Amino acid sequence: MPHEFTITRRVEFSETDMAGIMHYSNYFRFMETAEHAFFRSLGFSIVTEMTDPPVGWPRVHASCDFSRPLRFEDEVEVRLLVKEKKRKALTYQFRFRKIGDPSDGEVALGEITVVCVQRQLNGEMKAVAIPAVIADQIETAPPETVNLRTA
Numbered sequence: 641m642p643h644e645f646t647i648t649r650r651v652e653f654s655e656t657d658m659a660g661i662m663h664y665s666n667y668f669r670f671m672e673t674a675e676h677a678f679f680r681s682l683g684f685s686i687v688t689e690m691t692d693p694p695v696g697w698p699r700v701h702a703s704c705d706f707s708r709p710l711r712f713e714d715e716v717e718v719r720l721l722v723k724e725k726k727r728k729a730l731t732y733q734f735r736f737r738k739i740g741d742p743s744d745g746e747v748a749l750g751e752i753t754v755v756c757v758q759r760q761l762n763g764e765m766k767a768v769a770i771p772a773v774i775a776d777q778i779e780t781a782p783p784e785t786v787n788l789r790t791a
Contacts, residue, residue: 643781645678645720648739653712662710668702671734671750674720682777691771697754698765700729704750708738715739716747721781728767729755730778733786 655666679686686697710716717737724731736748757765769775 642678642682642777643722643779644785645674645681647674647677647718647720649673649716649718651710651712651714651716656712660711662712662714664704664706667704667706667736667748667750668752670716670718670736671702671704671720671732671752674718674734675732675752675754678720682774684774691773693758695768695771695774696757696759696765697730698757699752700755701731701751701753704734704748706748707745708747710736710738710747721786722778723751723781723786724753725770725775725778725780727769729753730770733781 649670651662651666655662655669657663676686684690688694715738717735717739719735719737721733721735722730723733731751731753734748734750734752735746736750737744738747741747755767756770758768760766
């Protein structure tokens with residue numbers, strides 16, 4: 641069962657600020673891109689009609705610590721690790737590593753917690769157990785991999 645997934649992205653000019661550094665908000669976009677790719681690798685979409693009833697995954701926590709900047713044209717590896725899996729929620733850790741960086745260390749470390757929800761008839765969302773068809777395909781990463789800081 642998967643507990644990690646990796647994507648590679650290149651920093652686009654539009655993702656940088658006036659100093660030529662990737663704007664902090666784009667780290668969250670990269671995290672979301674990795675999460676969506678992870679779900680697709682399992683045969684699902686983050687917006688799924690494949691469960692009855694359908695479920696969604698709103699964010700209830702998001703954070704990112706930055707060690708070194710990324711700049712236009714930098715290639716970055718974004719490694720998603722499933723840090724925690726609860727009955728109704730998943731917490732991901734995201735490790736950003738600049739490809740070709742001689743120090744080979746992380747440039748940022750992020751975390752997002754999502755809750756599995758169903759939309760009620762009145763339009764409100766209610767937290768529900770992660771459907772077994774999804775939960776059975778996801779495992780938690782070994783503690784030594786999510787607690788390791790390489791930067």
